[in-house]
Amino acid sequence: MTAVAAARAEQILTHLMDAHPSPADGDLPQRLVTMCADQVPVTGAGIIVMTDAGPGAMLASTDGPARTMEELQFTLGEGPCVDASTSGRPVLQPELARTAPARWPGFADGALAAGVRAVFALPLQVGGIRVGVLDLYRDVEGNLDDGELAEALAFADAATSVLLHLQAKTSPDGATRLVAMVEHRAEVHQATGMVSVQAATGLTEALVLLRAHAYAAERPIADVARDVVIRRLRFDLEVDRHG
Amino acid sequence: MVRDNEEPGDETWTGTRSRTREQRLAQVFVELADTLVAQFDVIDFMHTLVDRSVELLGVDAAGLMLSDQRGQLRVVASSTESARLAEVYELQNSEGPCLDCFHSGQQVVNLDQDQMRSRWPRFAAQTFDLGFRAAHALPMRLREDVIGAVNLFSTTGVPLSADDVAVGQAMTDVATIGLLQERVGRQKDVLAEQLQTALHSRILIEQAKGVLAERSRISVDDAFMAMRSYARKQGRTLTSVATAVIDRTVQPSELQLAGPARRTSRVGSATNEV
Numbered sequence: 001m002t003a004v005a006a007a008r009a010e011q012i013l014t015h016l017m018d019a020h021p022s023p024a025d026g027d028l029p030q031r032l033v034t035m036c037a038d039q040v041p042v043t044g045a046g047i048i049v050m051t052d053a054g055p056g057a058m059l060a061s062t063d064g065p066a067r068t069m070e071e072l073q074f075t076l077g078e079g080p081c082v083d084a085s086t087s088g089r090p091v092l093q094p095e096l097a098r099t100a101p102a103r104w105p106g107f108a109d110g111a112l113a114a115g116v117r118a119v120f121a122l123p124l125q126v127g128g129i130r131v132g133v134l135d136l137y138r139d140v141e142g143n144l145d146d147g148e149l150a151e152a153l154a155f156a157d158a159a160t161s162v163l164l165h166l167q168a169k170t171s172p173d174g175a176t177r178l179v180a181m182v183e184h185r186a187e188v189h190q191a192t193g194m195v196s197v198q199a200a201t202g203l204t205e206a207l208v209l210l211r212a213h214a215y216a217a218e219r220p221i222a223d224v225a226r227d228v229v230i231r232r233l234r235f236d237l238e239v240d241r242h243g
Numbered sequence: 244m245v246r247d248n249e250e251p252g253d254e255t256w257t258g259t260r261s262r263t264r265e266q267r268l269a270q271v272f273v274e275l276a277d278t279l280v281a282q283f284d285v286i287d288f289m290h291t292l293v294d295r296s297v298e299l300l301g302v303d304a305a306g307l308m309l310s311d312q313r314g315q316l317r318v319v320a321s322s323t324e325s326a327r328l329a330e331v332y333e334l335q336n337s338e339g340p341c342l343d344c345f346h347s348g349q350q351v352v353n354l355d356q357d358q359m360r361s362r363w364p365r366f367a368a369q370t371f372d373l374g375f376r377a378a379h380a381l382p383m384r385l386r387e388d389v390i391g392a393v394n395l396f397s398t399t400g401v402p403l404s405a406d407d408v409a410v411g412q413a414m415t416d417v418a419t420i421g422l423l424q425e426r427v428g429r430q431k432d433v434l435a436e437q438l439q440t441a442l443h444s445r446i447l448i449e450q451a452k453g454v455l456a457e458r459s460r461i462s463v464d465d466a467f468m469a470m471r472s473y474a475r476k477q478g479r480t481l482t483s484v485a486t487a488v489i490d491r492t493v494q495p496s497e498l499q500l501a502g503p504a505r506r507t508s509r510v511g512s513a514t515n516e517v
Binding site: 007088089090092125126127129149150153185186187189190191192193195197198203229 | 311315324327331436439440443444445446447448449450451452453454455456457458463485486489
């Protein structure tokens with residue numbers, strides 16, 4: 001038994017950072033999908049950024065069919081990635097030709113024409129924070145077995161961290177370390193909720209604020225979160241927001 | 244909304260304290276069975292199990308771990324933050340009753356403090372630091388399949404009676420069947436997905452606790468109580484209520500009125516209580 005469960009996602013992140021001497025952050029999504037398609041028995045993989053309005057941007061893809069799949073969903077606003085993001089659950093389609101035409105007619109036509117035969121769309125999320133979708137495809141029909149799906153989910157956790165990391169970098173005081181976010185202590189998630197109210201922002205931005213503060217203060221995020229939960233630290237201008 | 248009837252959930256138990264355990268036990272099994280046939284929410288179900296374990300077994304906290312397909316355990320539900328921490332320490336140190344129980348498929352109960360120290364030195368030290376004096380574990384097992392374990396923590400160290408162990412195991416067995424049934428119901432090996440979904444539901448609930456605590460100026464524990472009471476009254480899952488809190492489609496005023504008598508806000512109780 002190796003320690004805690006996010007271990008695999010941490011390994012993936014470490015590998016992504018270490019594999020290249022001076023990793024440029026912008027390459028991280030591309031390196032992640034490449035590594036994912038290599039480690040999980042799928043033909044290709046891609047990452048889509050999701051917004052409340054639907055697919056937001058195509059961030060990375062390993063090959064033509066993966067790109068086509070993303071473009072289709074981006075254009076049509078329908079498909080397994082869209083559903084995975086909305087529901088917050090993986091959408092597993094081992095036999096696309098049988099199941100997709102009824103569910104997503106536009107997407108099915110295009111994806112099948114591009115040679116996609118099975119799709120596994122995994123939401124990139126931290127509880128209520130939904131940042132995107134990792135989509136995997138196969139050029140032959142067939143399911144991922146449980147171990148393969150677990151590996152794919154570990155890549156999804158790693159991809160979530162990458163996306164949050166990239167978001168933090170674009171915020172004003174944004175440098176943060178790339179760490180697995182999913183298995184943090186409960187206080188981190190409680191504090192995220194509290195900060196979202198204090199700073200009148202979404203959960204994603206609240207988490208980014210927490211991480212940026214922790215980084216700037218050179219403190220573990222769990223400690224910062226604990227200060228928020230015991231109300232020793234606030235993230236607003238003392239605006240009173242009684243509910 | 245008016246508080247006119249007794250809470251069907253967490254709070255019943257002050258009202259039923261006088262009833263016999265058999266009566267309460269019957270209610271709990273009905274409750275667990277209801278959860279199985281109605282809309283099934285894994286995280287809700289696990290919370291019900293740990294809360295009822297605390298209520299019925301004379302322990303002070305309980306937690307539940309499930310195994311992923313790599314055989315790694317993950318903390319899925321805990322009745323208090325201290326219980327959750329104890330379980331996290333157990334995983335970090337790779338030692339403790341839950342792990343022994345999971346690997347052997349056997350109950351690990353009623354070790355005294357010396358036995359705990361010699362068997363799990365790091366886990367014992369950290370668990371005692373949290374204020375617990377005993378830790379027990381019951382396997383979640385169906386025939387040869389062990390899918391996880393329930394941890395029970397006591398601050399007094401009073402041993403579990405044979406009845407406590409039997410009742411705890413029976414509740415655990417029902418929960419195990421429920422979980423396995425859900426996997427079968429969805430037609431394939433969905434262990435990885437079920438676990439993933441449960442973990443994200445747990446995070447979602449923590450985030451919602453934070454949102455509600457801040458909006459209502461109450462502790463995160465009180466926020467949790469309010470959400471649970473509301474979920475039960477409305478016949479909704481905890482996950483859906485948590486989502487509504489985050490989306491602001493449920494207002495704090497509705498939740499608080501649905502909740503138990505307002506307790507004084509115990510700021511920071513989430514991390515300090517034992």
